[in-house]
Amino acid sequence: MSSLLARARAAAPPVVFLLPMLLVFGLFSWWPIVRSFVMSVQQTNLVTDPVFVGLDNFRAVLDDPLLATAVQNTLWFALLALVIGYPVPLVLAVIMSDLRRARGLYSLLAYLPVVVPPAVAVLLWRFFYDAEPTGVFNSVLGWVGLGPVPWLEDPSWAMPSLVIEATWAAAGGTVIIYLAALVSVPPELYDAAEVDGAGVLSKVWHVTLPHLRGIMLITLILQIIGTSQVFLEPYLFTDGGPDNATLTVLLLVYDYAFANTTGGDYGKATALSLMLAGALALMSVVYFRVTRRWSE
Amino acid sequence: MTALARQTPDVAPEPEPQLAAPAGRRRRRRRTEGETRTITSAFERRRAGVRFSRAVLNGALLVFLLVVCLGPILWLAKSAITPTQDTLRQPLALWPHGVDWANLRTAWVDIDLKLYFWNTVVIAAGSWAVQMVVAVTGGYVLAVLRPRGGRIIYGLVLATMFVPAVVLLVPLYLTVLDLPFTHWNLVNTYWGAFLPAGASAFNVALVKRFFDNLPREIIDAARVDGCGDFRLFLYVVLPMSRPVLGVVSVFAVLAAWKDFVWPLVVLPDPAKQPLSVRLPRLAAVTELDVVLAALLISCALPIAFFLVFQRLFLRGGLEGAVKG
Secondary structure, three states: OHHHHHHHHHHHHHHHHHHHHHHHHHHHHHHHHHHHHHHHOEEOOOOOOOEEOOOHHHHHHHHOHHHHHHHHHHHHHHHHHHHHHOHHHHHHHHHHHHOOOOHHHHHHHHHHHHHOOHHHHHHHHHHHOOOOOOOHHHHHHHHOOOOOOOHHHOHHHHHHHHHHHHHHHHHHHHHHHHHHHHOOOOHHHHHHHHHOOOOHHHHHHHHHHHHHHHHHHHHHHHHHHHHHOOOHHHHHHHOOOOOOOOOOHHHHHHHHHHOOOOOOOHHHHHHHHHHHHHHHHHHHHHHHHHHHHHHO | OHHHHHHOOOOOOOOOHHHHHHHHHHHHHHHHHOOOOOOOOHHHHHOHHHHHHHHHHHHHHHHHHHHHHHHHHHHHHHHHOOOHHHHHHOOOOOOOOOOOOHHHHHHHHHOOHHHHHHHHHHHHHHHHHHHHHHHHHHHHHHHHHOOOOHHHHHHHHHHHHHOOHHHHHHHHHHHHHOOOOOOOOOOOOOHHHHHHHHOOHHHHHHHHHHHHOOOHHHHHHHHHOOOOHHHHHHHHHHHHHHHHHHHHHHHHHHHHHHOOHHHHHHOOOHHHOOHHHHHHHHHHHOOHHHHHHHHHHHHHHHHHHHHHOHHHHHOOOOHHHHHO
């Protein structure tokens, strides 16, 4: 009896300490994950009880003429972010790592945009992107005889405009990750490269970048996963416009669930979220298969 | 992220220990200079060509970062106290014609920015508290108490890192709308904003890894002295954890201040919304100079916070997590 009591007392504290984590993860992570699978095959409208509808939600999403537009736009955003945004932090970090003395100041400046709340940044940049010739960016372009550029008002310029702002907002975080990794390059490797007659650029190519390869592979896939879920920029800059040119997949999910007129279709929204998540998971698996073979 | 990092092989070969002998003298000298070498060698830096291009690169980088990263914020600070007409006519004028301090007051009082500001403070404080409680108690159980089944729970926690946030938006909203068992509706309450923030696998992993590396001898010694689980937690583990608690805290507060999508969904009542959700609506119906003043007020606190705690942000709080 007494040993049972002792055992209960000994077991109690772990449970007490576990409780916050189990409750919070259970209610706000595990349960919603399970629920998204259930909801994707149900008709849910919060008024009547959910009804099982099989794959109807998925079919409805696939039949939506806007889906192709949203997928194309999302791929376009991710591709532009890769071309414009991926090299920026890498180049900055490599240069900064060699200019040791001012590195503290440089990384402070580079990280500054990261702490600006995204909603504030977008509202500020929306003013910068004024399409009039007197707009901020158009004035600067005017100094060198370019522009004016229609920025957010033109379907083909809108997406690049969003990507430029998103790169500005996010690059600093990646710079810090690269800088942290660059500290651990063994100096002996640079010495050895010099003995073999390597110049500065060839040391960057043969020593610095190979050292970063592992981190670069991770930041690449994380960036693709992140940009595939872009929401805030298209929502606040253009609300999907002009002419649906910045309608992304997540914006479509949001519209299915929460838009004033068409919203409330939670089944369709979860079905589309799941399809996006499935595509991302598949891509990640393939990515790691391919790059593992390639990096070994 | 941790699990991903572990899969990628470390590409840099270990330095050969045998070669350390001739390098020993050089290493000693380096230590007196107080820095290890980087891409360019001291010899290269003395060469005129390299020195010149490094100076150019240095200057170009500084100008680039000042203009691109600091520039927009300085511009915002200037325009927030400039009359609208000035800003519209000459947006890039270096100095305002007339200073209009009243903009800040108008934004704070007349469009009720103070209400949304304090809402944001409440949301940040609550999210911080929930994240701390979950991460610290969870990390303590998993790393120190190690109950049976702990590894499975940790696996389930880590697994949530691989579920993209997009999947959760709608089902999480419906969960918060009607909580399992209790049927509480947390929509339009701050608990609806605080509690989901606590489900951060990243925090739990960071704290657990830190607790894993605490010296086991100290914990064992406390145990021998008859320290129970609670006292071990309060008087031994927590006092040694200030570094990791600081990192988790600054990122939690900043993330809550920046968050947009979740408060947009869970707090439809304008009187409860934080700045980031309210600003876009206000911007549509307010004069430009007041909007810019409101934007400045909204990013002043996170920027000040960053400048105060820059070490925690910049030494790579993510470093340990990414490098596996």
